[in-house]
Structure formats: C-alpha cells, structure tokens
Amino acid sequence: MTLRPILRWPDPRLAQVCAPVDDVKSVRTLAQDMLETMYAAPGRGLAAPQVGELVRLFVMDTSGADAPPAPMICINPSITNVDSPLVEMDEGCLSIPGIRVSVPRPSRVALHFADGFGTQHDMQLDGFAALCAQHELDHLNGIVTLDRINQNDRSRLIAEYEAQ
Ligand code: ZN
Numbered sequence: 001m002t003l004r005p006i007l008r009w010p011d012p013r014l015a016q017v018c019a020p021v022d023d024v025k026s027v028r029t030l031a032q033d034m035l036e037t038m039y040a041a042p043g044r045g046l047a048a049p050q051v052g053e054l055v056r057l058f059v060m061d062t063s064g065a066d067a068p069p070a071p072m073i074c075i076n077p078s079i080t081n082v083d084s085p086l087v088e089m090d091e092g093c094l095s096i097p098g099i100r101v102s103v104p105r106p107s108r109v110a111l112h113f114a115d116g117f118g119t120q121h122d123m124q125l126d127g128f129a130a131l132c133a134q135h136e137l138d139h140l141n142g143i144v145t146l147d148r149i150n151q152n153d154r155s156r157l158i159a160e161y162e163a164q
Contacts, residue, residue, distance in 0.1 A: 001029075001036045004051035009096045009161075015142045018054045021075050024118040027057050031073045031116050034059045039069075043094045045132045047139030050095050058136035062129040074113035079137055082124070084108035089131050091145050099161045101145035101153075105134045 007013055021027050030053055038046040038059055045060035056076050063070040087107040090100040109130045111123045125133055138144065146154050 002033045003040055004033050004037045006037065006041065006046070006050050006094050007052055009093070009144055009146070011095070013049055013052055013054065014095055014139070014144060016049060016054050017142050018049055018056045018140045020056050021114075024075055024114055024116065027053075027055060027075065028116055030055075031057060031059060031075075035061075035071050035073070038094075041094050043092075044128075045136045046094060047136045049139055049142075056140045058133075058140065060129075060132050060136060062132050073116040074111065074133070074136070075115065075118075077111060077113035077133070077137055077140070079134060080110040080112070081106045082108040082110055087127075087131070089128070091131070091135055093135070093145055096144065096146065096161060098164050099146075099157055101149060101157060103131075103135075103145050103148045105131050107131075109133060 034046050034051060044062055045058060047058040048055045058074050059072060061069055061071050084107045086104040088102045088104045090102050092100050107130060108126050111125050111133050114120050146157060
C-alpha cells in the first residue's frame with residue numbers, strides 16, 4: 001500500500017464530476033491506498049478526486065475513537081435522503097486543512113454502494129456517518145464544503161484559509 005498525496009483546494013481536479021467505476025477490481029489498490037492515506041492524515045473520510053483519481057469511489061471510517069477500525073470502501077455510491085431534519089456540523093476536509101465549515105445536511109440517509117469485492121450494499125446511516133457520506137459524495141460531484149455556504153461565509157473562510 002502507498003500513501004498518496006492529498007490535493008489541496010482549489011486544485012481544479014476537486015471541481016470535476018467523477019466517472020463511474022466499471023470494474024471494481026481496477027480500483028482495489030487505489031481504495032487500499034486511500035484508506036491508508038486517510039488513516040495516516042488522520043481523517044474520517046477521503047474521496048478519490050482528493051488523490052487526483054477522478055472516479056466514483058470514497059472511503060470512510062466513522063467508528064468512534066475508542067472503537068475498533070471499521071473501514072468502508074464505497075464504489076459508485078448514491079444517496080437517498082430519508083425524511084429527516086437538517087443538522088449542521090463543523091466539517092473539516094483533508095483538502096482544505098485548517099478550515100471548518102458548517103453545512104446543513106439531512107441527518108439520516110440511505111447509502112447504496114458496491115464494496116471492494118463488488119457486493120452491493122444498502123445502508124441506513126445516521127448522524128456523523130450520514131454527514132460524512134454526504135461530504136464524500138459531494139467530492140465525487142466536484143463540490144466542496146465551501147460551495148455549500150453563503151457568499152459572505154465563503155469569502156471569510158477563504159480569506160482565513162489563504163492567511164494560514
Ligand atoms: Zn472533504
């Protein structure tokens with residue numbers, strides 16, 4: 001496994017819509033590299049475009065700090081919003097280090113994806129896991145947290161980011 005450099009916003013590759021994965025086998029090594037890169041960062045989620053690969057794949061581990069690791073590989077993921085209230089969390093992003101952005105998102109979603117073996121899953125996610133999956137799926141559509149807030153907050157946070 002190999003640690004991959006993480007692209008920093010505003011790298012234009014972070015603004016691209018990623019292509020579906022045709023063959024799960026073709027991204028197995030990439031997925032393992034991404035998990036290793038995510039844990040090393042450390043982070044809780046990482047999407048393929050963040051390491052410069054424009055394919056629909058993200059990894060995440062939303063287990064608690066004291067829980068055993070629970071790595072997830074999500075290939076060609078899609079999200080269905082379950083009827084649930086919007087919640088906000090200060091979201092960090094490995095591609096926008098040092099900046100936290102509060103984004104309103106549904107607190108519960110259904111995540112459909114294929115794992116590293118091509119097995120299809122339908123998973124109900126709540127709370128942090130639901131928000132994390134939505135953040136990562138946004139990356140596959142070329143969207144970062146800064147694209148989901150109003151212009152004033154966006155300008156203020158970009159100024160903060162550039163001043164670091
Ligand atoms: Zn991110």
